[in-house]
Amino acid sequence: MSTTSIVKVVDRTLAAIDPAEGIAAVSDPSFGGIDVFIGKVRDLNVGRAVTGITYDLFEPLVLNEFKRLAAEVETAFGPKLKLYVAHARGRLGIGDVAVVVAAGSPHRDEAFRACRQLIEAVKHQCPIWKQEHYQDGDSVWSEGCSLCHADKAPGHDQHHSH
Amino acid sequence: MRQVNLQLFGAFSDLEASREIVVEVAGGTVADLRQALRELLPQRWPEFRAGLLDYSAFADQQRVLRDPDALPADGRVAILPPVSGG
DSSP, X not given: OOOEEEEEEEETTTOOOOHHHHHHHTOOTTOOEEEEEEEEOOSXXXXXXXXXXXXXXXXXXXXXXXXXXXXXXHHHHOSXXXXXXXXXXXXXXXXXXXXXXXXEESSHHHHHHHHHHHHHHXXXXXXXXXXXXXXXXXXXXXXXXXXXXXXXSOBSOTTOOO | OEEEEEEEOGGGGGSOTTSEEEEXXXXXXXXXXXXXXXXXXXXXXXXXXXXXXXXXXXXXXXXXXXXXXXXXXXXXXXXXXXXOOO
16 A cells, blocks of 8 residues: 555635544554644744734645655655645634644554654745734744755754744 | 746745736846845845845745756746745
């Protein structure tokens, strides 16, 4: 059995990301372990009250990168593996789901590790940007990871927390 | 000189409501585009934090481009500031 991966971008004005869809996508009669990461918009960042986040994506490249990263994860933890990645675009409110990554495999260890590797890569290597909106009316684009040397090593500070 | 249609993302999208600018580039590589922007940004958008350019990558529709790479034949390039997905 080869890996099946499903990747998508979901426009918030059209739909919300459904984690249950991710679980169904990585389910298989031969799989005993599924790990799911759900990223949600929280109401505080670095001491500032947040009212929402707008996600901007370069969609063709995002989808290419999701597929490429899923293939890397398959190489590491496959071949018995199913992966799912969905990321929101547009303006989200507090508690809205921004991203879901799911991994299914025969046993839990591969599922946990595949899911973790994939969400970290999605956060650090894909052309996605968030603009935080604050209670005081201000909005700021988040500082993130530079892609200038993405083909070498993730170009980010190891001490960051985003 | 050649024209590049630069698609704007993240913080750069605040520059123009259309999310795209035309840049005149004296050369055929991504490095030449970066240099053109280094001159253009402070002139046209003096309020913008032009230093962000140093941490930004460029891409065509399929992949991230490196500074020695040739500019795409169709003249469409995206500028990718540091990313913050998830």
